[in-house]
Amino acid sequence: FIQWGFSHIFPACTICAHVTRSGQRPLKFALDVAMSEDLGFDVDLAKTTPADRQAMANAIKLYKNELREVVGQGDLYRLESPYNGPRACLNYVSPDRAKAVLFVYQLKAGEAAATKPRGLDPQRHYVVREVNLAEGAQSQMAAAGQTMDGATLLRDGLVPSCKKQFDSAIIELADETGK
Numbered sequence: 001f002i003q004w005g006f007s008h009i010f011p012a013c014t015i016c017a018h019v020t021r022s023g024q025r026p027l028k029f030a031l032d033v034a035m036s037e038d039l040g041f042d043v044d045l046a047k048t049t050p051a052d053r054q055a056m057a058n059a060i061k062l063y064k065n066e067l068r069e070v071v072g073q074g075d076l077y078r079l080e081s082p083y084n085g086p087r088a089c090l091n092y093v094s095p096d097r098a099k100a101v102l103f104v105y106q107l108k109a110g111e112a113a114a115t116k117p118r119g120l121d122p123q124r125h126y127v128v129r130e131v132n133l134a135e136g137a138q139s140q141m142a143a144a145g146q147t148m149d150g151a152t153l154l155r156d157g158l159v160p161s162c163k164k165q166f167d168s169a170i171i172e173l174a175d176e177t178g179k
Contacts, residue, residue: 019031019034019039019040019041019042019043019056019059020042020043021043021044021047021048024166025166026166027052027055027056028055028132028134028168029105029166029167029168031055031056031059031132032103032105032132032168032169032170033103033105033168035059035062035063035067035071035103035132035170036071036090036092036103037071038071038072039059039060039063039068041056043056051135054135055134055135058132058135059132062131062132066131066172067101067131067170067172069094070092070093070094070099070100070101071092071101073094073095074092074093074094074095074099074100074101075092075093075095075119076090076091076092077090077091077092077093077117077118077119078090079091079115079116079117079118080115082105082107085110086106086107086108086109086110087104087105087106087107087108087110087162088103088104088105088107089102089103089104089105089115090102090103091103091117091118091119093117093118093119093120097119097120097121097124097150098121098124098174098175099172099173099174099175100117100119100120100126100172100173101170101171101172101173102115102117102158102160102169102170102171102172102173103168103169103170103171104160104162104168104169104170104171105162105168106162106163106164106165106166106167106168107165107166108165109163109164109165110163111163112159112160112161112162112163113159114156114157114158114159115157115158115159115160116153116154116155116156116157117153117154117157117158117173118154120150120153120154120173121150122149122150122151122154123149123150123151124149124150124175124176125147125148125149125150125175125176125177126147126148126149126150126153126173126174126175126176127145127146127147127173127174127175127176128141128143128144128145128146128147128148128158128171128172128173129144129145129171129172129173129174130144130160130169130170130171130172131170131171131172132170139161140161141158141159141160141161141169141171142159143158143159147176153173158171
């Protein structure tokens, strides 16, 4: 909720979003939310498990290598407000519209429903890839691994497999040509 509000005034590259272990949120949810802004950590590593440290290291690598530029420099589209329903959705699109990152956060239990990204180039073809999955996990999203044209994504959206409270997904949409 805080990040949603701040993003109306400040760009993502100026909002420090720290992963913390306060509350009952799973680590994956905390990581996914923090990666939608300028990723940071407020965690006592001595109190974490090796699996948690590996998940954090993987998230840092993903953020630095694949997400940071789009999140920090891309155009933000607010798709579903956390104040109006059981989930929050937003996406960022690179200035050349070759890459987008869609964030979905299930705040209360609800049905998995389509979310329609905005700002994509209708003429481009995008490879759909869910990222920041648990070690060895496969995406449960039907469109994962598919190449879809921007017009279809804009019209029909994607259905992330988020149903339970604190389910989350980060979906990367990258031009199939790699441009």
